[in-house]
Amino acid sequence: MNTILALLIIAPVVGFLINGLYGHKLSKTLAAIIGSSAILISFICTILLFKSVPENGVRIQFFNILKLEAFNLDAAFLIDHLSLMMMSIITGIGFLIHLYSAGYMQHDKGMAKFFAYLNLFIFSMILLVAGSSYTLMFFGWEGVGLCSYLLIGFWFTNGDYANAAKKAFVMNRIGDLGFLMGMFLFLQNFGSLDYSVLKAGHLQISTGMATAITLLLFVGAMGKSAQIPLYTWLPDAMAGPTPVSALIHAATMVTAGIYMIVRSNAIFALAPFTMHFVATIGLATALFAGTIALFQNDIKKVLAYSTVSQLGFMFLGLGVGAFTSGMFHLMTHAFFKALLFLGAGSVIHAMSGEQSIAKMGGLRKQIPLTFWTFTIGVFAIIGIPFTSGFVSKDEILNATYAFNPMYFYLAAFGAVLTIFYMLRLWYLTFFGNFRGGKEQMDHLHESPLNMTLPLMVLAVLSIVGGFIQLPELFHGHPYLIEYLKPVVSNMVAEHSGEGHETFEWALFGGTIVVLIFMFAWTFKLFGKKESVSEEYTGLAGVLEKKYYVDEIYSFLFVKPLEHISVLLSKVVDNKIVDGMVFLTGKFVTWSGTTLRYIQNGQTGFYFLMMSIAIVVMLAYNLLFKL
């Protein structure tokens, strides 16, 4: 088991080192093979681990990183059901995306570098989810942030991309600050950052302290998982290559916050206020991002806001206490959102890099494979019954209703928004007539097999992924809840009785009605659209401009900080602080100049000064000393 785990962790590192250090000497194909196979090894190892892991998990220690008097950090990994689930998503989807990248990036000269970064990312992610302490999680946490930075800024010669990368990193850092504080507070209270102290019922801590710790940790999650108010980096992160968006900014990294909260569920359970807060933030984010997505024209931006929105749903799930549901939605979302992104990547690939849906239309004929798989993704996310998205979202909505009906209605509205913007995207991209240029028209082509294969695999997963936990209504069995039971204790009241069943049926029926209505309505709006306006006015304009949040942030934080920096530098530091030093020097030379004049060369004056000195001296001594 130790060996398998070691192999699992080392393989991406080896891939990273080979591609990073010798990538310039390798051919592109070889680089792709090395990069992908490293992840394949990890994936296989993960699968192997599934078998051998005991129910309560196992802590595997390799070596001690740092041992100080009151601080201990082991390179130890906690392999339990939760981390295995995460690792399989990471390595599995990660492998598919590596495969996809081999095709997508084949025209880029930085192929080896790209795979090196991806491998490093997978390594960091494994560290994040498999580490046995918050410190190791933080290692991975920051590591994925770095990889995100590197990959967003992969095409660094474009200044905007580089800016987006920096923005992502800094925003993540703000979250990390909260996480760090939370860790410090945790360390103060429990004397260790190892998960071993997280056994439910063993936590001796006041509610206030638990609230403080969990709120701080949640700040970290906000940053990493792009929640209000720290979400603005994620849409900008679409500057990176599309596989990166699929892997990092949809399937894995952004879900780290969910994982962290689920991992800490024992302490979150002690802090009801935080739970409420998490739910509120999650709901707000889901609605907010959903509305913004309504009028975006960039295919990746739509998907990005959709991701933010879906992450909001996950947090809503966590906040209402349905930890497993959150994890479940995390998983299904990883499937269909990766699928959507890869599909979008395929579309972009076909469109020669064009990302605006205003320029697309009627693509279903030219790239059928992409169309069908993309369609499955769309159906999953809008919740066509029995797709994975339907099942997981349904579960969250259920739990929300039990928590607070008002939250439920809002969340349901959010789901409707999802349907609207996804269908809009779908129609505008694949239906109607082609609105792009002639050259693009001629160039349209289906992607190669190593790109479409991952699409197909993910499409299958998007459909069947939900079956592991079909609602009881449809005679499903909560496999996931049981599987995660040793780690996660949900806080949702067990549903039973007629009323509940009625509600579920009502929800199901409502979903179908809404879906049919929305299909029809959006088809009417977008199905045969000849041209799509680039500019919107009124409320739509505000939404298209993302509520001007970036501008507000710039006005509230970025610009003031820059102004303060300039002020401190130019005025305070140069004029006042250094001015004091300067004045001291000036004073010395000034007094030098002044004192020089008493040395005026006149002997008479000298005599006078000496005599006065004698008089003063005698007077002082005779009057005060005797």
Next chain:
Amino acid sequence: MLKEVFIDHYIYLALTLFCIGILGVLIRRNAIVLFMSIELMLNSVNLLLVAFSSRMGDAAGQIFVFFIMTVAAAEVAVGLAIIVMLYRNTRSIDIGDANKLKW
């Protein structure tokens, strides 16, 4: 009117002469007159020394005066030589003119 002379009177006299000497040093610009004022100071010291010496019946004070006179003579020789030298070069013995060295 006082019938007797105390040592105080000599001290008064000597110190007055001393202060007059200093006054001369302060208000005159002619180097020679200045030098004469300094001689006046020395003389006042001599007078005081002799007074103390006489009062205490100690010859040391008068011996000291003797040496002061010798030194004064030597000093005058050198001092006047310096003044003459300066006069040769500048045609002036005004100390106010000797102000090339300053600042």
Next chain:
Amino acid sequence: MISLLLVIIPLFFGISTFFVKEKWSKIIALVSSIISLGLIVSGEYFHIHPAQNLLDFSWVKEKNNGYFTLLSLGDLGLALVLLTNLIFPLIIIFQKCNTIRNSHFFFGLMLLMQAGLNGVFMAQDVILFYIFFELGLVPAYLLVGIWGNGEDKAAVSFKFFAYTMFGSLLMLVGIIYLIVNAGASHQTDFNSIYQAAHLLTSTQQIWISILFLIAFFIKMPVFPFHTWQAKTYATAPTSITIIMSAIMAKMGAYGILRFNVQFLTLGWTMLEPYVIVLAVFSLLYTAIIAIKQDNFKYVLAFSSVSHLSLILAAIASLDLNAGLINIPLFKDFYGIQTLKAIVFQLFSHGIIVAGLLMIADWIEKGSNTLDLNKMGGFAEGKRFLPIAFMVMLLGSIALPLTSGFIGEFLLLNAVFHYNYWIGGIAAISIILGAVYMLRLFQKSMLGSNNGNNYNGDLTITENWIIIPLMLFVIIGGIFPNWVNQFLF
């Protein structure tokens, strides 16, 4: 004896270098520094297998008064001596001979600085400490003033020199005050001073502490005594800037640990709250200033102040009630832990800032400018420089798995332990640090090239100078335990 040799060797070679031909000077300097490195490595060996008499140097100081340890390798100074002797060979290789005239004087003075720095960290006698403290200073003045860049190098150099001297002379008053109070015999060894210092009343200790603190604040430097620094760093030849920021700045922290924490414990305890507030203010203040600086080295200079301020904050967070001559005795484990973290971070920051400054120098050589606005897109077509820069940068912004993280994490934890709010405010620096360092990277390496070309990558020699530093940054982040055994 090793400790004595560590001072004598650079001193001897330094003076000899004055008299040799220019072309030999670099080789002699290199030989000397490598001998020193060998000595400290063997010192580490003896340290692990204790043989104290080989590490210490004693001297009959006054008749009938027995032996006194004058120099000692170990204790707080070991890590910094190690740092000094590790960095010197690298910067001697780094310093190109053909860009400076009279290179024999250059290297000679550099070796004198090495002797001074080694001495400061090993001295067990206050006067000796002071002598070495200044011995590093005069050569630095000459090196900056003679071989610096820019028109006003002499003025800049003098400002640095006078500022530092101002502090160290105040410290001299403090030192003499302690000596004077060390009993009738006026012994100057640390043991006597330690005992004398602990007999002072708290008021006395506070005043003397302030004298010492001013000196060390200037040396580190810390707000509001930092204004000499940025200009000096930019003006000095890069190798000297490296010595200043990587090693000389550490003298301040070392001095505070030695004199304020260890000797003037009572006074320090009283001053702690003020110092920590000042340090945290300085930390954020300089970090904010660094955000909009346009000079590459200025950013590094302010970042250096910022990092050292955090170290100062951590020092001020030490919770102590009494001190012993070797390792202070703290109320709880936190003290020793933080102390170790401080030493680790001093070492780590030295390495990282050295690497960053080297990179700054190479960029300057390649593009003939340090102005960030004239740079851009330098990563294009280069393989090693961006990697090296990135690794050093990550160390600087304390990313996990770099040595910078280990240090900053523990230091922030210590400050947080002292006070939640202060700790929280101090931690904002990790955001600001990311902002200015990434801006630095972005402006120079990323984006599009705006007219100022920089072609060609690092040479093989340059690669091999920076690789050890990069290795340390990574190894220090992954195996800090292994590094730690050499530092204590």
Next chain:
Amino acid sequence: MLATYAFFFLAFIAIFFALLVVFSKNPIHSCLYLVLTMFAIAGNYVLLNAQFLAVVQLIVYAGAIMVLFLFTIMLLNLSSENEPVKSNLIKFIATIGGGSLLLLFVMALKKTDLGPAPLMFPNPNQQGMIQNLGKVLFSEYVFPFEVISILILISLMGAVVLGRKDKKVNPINE
């Protein structure tokens, strides 16, 4: 009693002429007034029974030294007009300074207890006689007497070096 009056008379003479020395415009007059002051002081020496010094004062001081002064003044052909007068402010300050110095001296004297015994005129003690002084000078004070010769030598050299007009001008490189 007579001696007391003599003292006050001499004191008045001394101070009066001393002031004239200082305030007289013409250096030659100053010089002559100084000679008169010295005479007064010599008179005081006699009162104090220091005959030897009185004689030396007359011969060496009033005679030799003052003649030297006179010669120099004559040699340099100084007249009263060529001395610029100092400004009144300076004079005022100087007078205040000198006056307060005198006041301070007086204050110190008042504070000092010098004993009640008045001076005897003529002074009974014979220290000031040539015989006594000679004995002391050549026994106790023979060493300074020898050493003073060096001083005389120096002044000799000084007068020669500084006063002589050098034919061959070869100044050191200043």
Next chain:
Amino acid sequence: MPISNNLWSQLTDNPLMVLAIFGIILMFVGLIPKMKEWLLTIGLVGLLAGWSITLLNWENSLTATPIFNMLTFDRGAIVLTAIMIATLILIFLVTDHKSIIEMNHLGEYYALMIFALIGGIIMVSFKNLLMLFIGVEILSIASYILAGFNKKNLLSNEASLKYFLMGSFASGILLMGITLVYGMSGSFDLEQIAAYTIMYNIHPPALYFVGILLLLVAFSFKVSAAPFHFWAPDVYQGAPTVSTAFMSTVVKTAAFGAFFRLFYSAFNFNSTIWNTTVIVIVALTLIIPNLTATRQTSFKRILAYSGIANAGFLMMVLLQTNLVNENGTHIAQANMALYLTGYVIANIIAFAALFLVKDATGSDELESFKGLSKRNPYLSAFLTLAMCSMAGIPATAGFMGKYFMISGLLQGGHLILSIIAVLMSVVSLYYYFKVIKAMYMEEADGANIILNPSYVFLFIIGIVILFAVGLMPHYIRDLFLM
């Protein structure tokens, strides 16, 4: 008092006789034009002989008996005598120079310096105020002449006149002080005055105190302490350079020796009655010249102000008269001797450098030091070390001097004064390092300067002493302890 009839013992008990003889020889040899080249040799032989005699008496000095009850060559006197003679030897080496050898009255020049030295020796060893007066006058009158030795130079004339007038004025004040002290204590003998002092330890009679203060003024003038320092910059600048070197070293040493001897042995009150005055004088002496010197452009004048500033440090010994070390030995004199050693050596190196530079460029402005490191790297290195020592950089004698002075101050509890002292040391860096800056950091063309052997000897000896004192101060200082 036994008057020794043994000629040999008169020659060997103290260096006065030998020096006087050689002075007279020089005077006469100077008259013979052909013997000009020999003058320096004769002078050096004489000084070396004097120096050897001084050193031979080193051990005896601990149990020295007074000579004619007028002079005592105790340890303090011997130390300062040795320093002064050695200094003069070094100054003579500096005069091994073409322009000096060509000058008129060279014999007198050397003879005057040696005679002045005799005055200095008398000043540092006096036991009777009469000897003090005679010593002061011998030294002063010789200095007046030395200052005006360059007769054709107006500045030299002016310097001589100023020095003479102000020096005579100070002599008058000195005499008044002596007279008042004599009048109250009834003696010129140091021991008896000391006995009188102890009698009135707390409340000395006012006139006695006035006498002491006048003596303080007179000596402050002689050592050029503010506010009685006005003569010093002008005279130092105007006088021929060798004379300036002589005045700022030998004369200053002698003046301090006498100053300290008088106040230490005669007026050593247990109360701190004249401390406040001294503190104010020291503070002024540190502040005024250091600040003024920052704006000077002439190296010679900088050295003059530096000399005044150093007088401030040296005057601190007056505040240490009661300090003893662990063996109960008084340490003030040793501190002063240590400081003087460093000061004198550094000063002579500086003056030697000035001499060479001035010879090459004809100016003593700082300008002429520009680019000196190119013209002669060794000279500039030596001068740098001397400047470092003056500025009090550790490992040099200057630092140790300042260290012991401030140490003494702090033992006396004068914290504020010591802080003023170190702050002014920082200010002093400005002008000391201006010289270094000119030499190394500024460019100027000029002919190479060649060092002749006597200069090399001087520099090497000087640097060795600077570092010997700087690194092993305790050994040196123990030698000086009384």
